[in-house]
Amino acid sequence: MSVFIKYSYIYCHFYGVILLVCWIYLCPVILSPQSVRAKDCVCELQNSDPAFPENKLNNVEFNAIQCTRNITSEKMTDLDRLLLGLKQRMKQLEDNVVELEKENGKLYAAMSLRIIELEYAEIQDLVNKLNRTTNDYYHLNVQAAAQLEDMKNTMVELLKFDKMQVIKKNRENQIKKNLEQYKEELKASSPPPTVSPGRCGLGQLVNVAGPRITSPTPYGTSYPYGAWGRDVKPAPGDENKYWLVVLTSSNVYGYYVRQYSTLSTLLLGLGPIDTYIASSNPTTNTIQGSNMVMYANALYYNCYNTYYVCQFNLSTRSVSTVALPSDTGYNSKFPFGHLGTTYSYTDMDFATDELGIYVIYATTSNFGNVIITKVETSNPPVFKKTWFTSLLKTSVTNTFMVCGVLYATRYLDKDTEQIFYSYDTKTKKERYDLKINIKKMKTNIEYLNYDPRDRFLYVYSDAYIVTYELVFQ
Numbered sequence: 001m002s003v004f005i006k007y008s009y010i011y012c013h014f015y016g017v018i019l020l021v022c023w024i025y026l027c028p029v030i031l032s033p034q035s036v037r038a039k040d041c042v043c044e045l046q047n048s049d050p051a052f053p054e055n056k057l058n059n060v061e062f063n064a065i066q067c068t069r070n071i072t073s074e075k076m077t078d079l080d081r082l083l084l085g086l087k088q089r090m091k092q093l094e095d096n097v098v099e100l101e102k103e104n105g106k107l108y109a110a111m112s113l114r115i116i117e118l119e120y121a122e123i124q125d126l127v128n129k130l131n132r133t134t135n136d137y138y139h140l141n142v143q144a145a146a147q148l149e150d151m152k153n154t155m156v157e158l159l160k161f162d163k164m165q166v167i168k169k170n171r172e173n174q175i176k177k178n179l180e181q182y183k184e185e186l187k188a189s190s191p192p193p194t195v196s197p198g199r200c201g202l203g204q205l206v207n208v209a210g211p212r213i214t215s216p217t218p219y220g221t222s223y224p225y226g227a228w229g230r231d232v233k234p235a236p237g238d239e240n241k242y243w244l245v246v247l248t249s250s251n252v253y254g255y256y257v258r259q260y261s262t263l264s265t266l267l268l269g270l271g272p273i274d275t276y277i278a279s280s281n282p283t284t285n286t287i288q289g290s291n292m293v294m295y296a297n298a299l300y301y302n303c304y305n306t307y308y309v310c311q312f313n314l315s316t317r318s319v320s321t322v323a324l325p326s327d328t329g330y331n332s333k334f335p336f337g338h339l340g341t342t343y344s345y346t347d348m349d350f351a352t353d354e355l356g357i358y359v360i361y362a363t364t365s366n367f368g369n370v371i372i373t374k375v376e377t378s379n380p381p382v383f384k385k386t387w388f389t390s391l392l393k394t395s396v397t398n399t400f401m402v403c404g405v406l407y408a409t410r411y412l413d414k415d416t417e418q419i420f421y422s423y424d425t426k427t428k429k430e431r432y433d434l435k436i437n438i439k440k441m442k443t444n445i446e447y448l449n450y451d452p453r454d455r456f457l458y459v460y461s462d463a464y465i466v467t468y469e470l471v472f473q
Helices: 054-070 073-103 109-161 166-189 263-268
Strands: 002-012 017-027 205-216 226-229 242-246 256-260 273-276 287-295 298-303 308-313 318-323 336-338 341-343 349-353 356-362 369-376 382-392 398-402 405-413 416-424 436-439 447-451 456-461 464-472
Touching: 054 109, 073 109, 073 263, 205 263, 205 436, 205 456, 226 287, 226 447, 226 456, 242 263, 242 287, 256 263, 287 356, 287 447, 349 447, 369 405, 382 416, 398 447
Parallel strands: 287 349, 349 398
Antiparallel strands: 002 017, 205 464, 226 242, 242 256, 256 273, 287 298, 298 308, 308 318, 336 341, 349 356, 356 369, 369 382, 398 405, 405 416, 416 436, 447 456, 456 464
């Protein structure tokens, strides 16, 4: 008697359906008389079970592949972008209507009315796109639901061939495995209390929620290095503006700042305004590396090929500089990174919080460990107080500040980044035992900064712009 066992795994990523089929088929053994010896005991086994319908299994596999191809995360992202854009435009329209009511027939009332007309036209265009997209998704959803129901019925029929309950045992093993995994995730998502920022009254950082926004940049996916966000201290009337800098030259250099009037115009790539620092790359004042921040209409970044901090005023288009210690690392001497990759030219990091601007860097005299220096936003900028840590800069992937507390992240795997370290500039206490996970949409995070205006983290991740919400208690 011979026993033939075949397992087939079919995957369909829609709704996380995982289908397992086990085929157990007993084949009759035919022994020829020449093979039978005098002392042999011979018995013939007849299989009365029907033949396994392999064609049905092949059909399920084909439909599962089609399901995966037809419904992708990119399509879902398109719908999210349209909804978010519509929400932001509606808010902008409400603000403009309020402004028009304040004018009450004055000089600029006609201009305000024209702006409202343009906003209304753009909203109508978004609604039309959303209606078309929603209609397409409805038909796709109906078709996919019918296919899934058909696959489910077929799999129930095929399960009748599982005479040895192999599938049942597999399911039990999978449930046990999932329970163990959930236990580990629960441990990671319930970290010990973090340092309580004593200067802002926010409480303790306990979680990072999101992502809230995920979208490729208007440049597409060609440029993996860049930065984006809002002006932490905007001029009146610029509160809704967003800025974007993409390192378009060798993934290292940038020479202009792109601004958008609202988040929706950024996501849709509408009406950008470019402000040039230099006419070409690279020059003395060129942006080097993806770490930078915007504060009071000025961009702070690492000057090209030096250990200097540059301050670019977008109004006057002038650049002021200030030097860090001469043994400060630059040109990828002390960059961020992990075992899988190094984030080139990230020797200097810039961070904003409720208290202002900081530059985070490392020097040879401090053995490559992280140094935090407060930046006074004068013209030219000057450095104020400095704090020294024991954190090796090349062992982390990013840093950010909240209420005077530095947080550092590390790479766990392609799906997870973890906040593992903190340094309180008020108490000078360090902790290495934080375990606050960040769910990533892409493998690497090239830029990360905290905005105290909305308490969001602004992230640039492999050509995608992403936001996360910090949770305190």
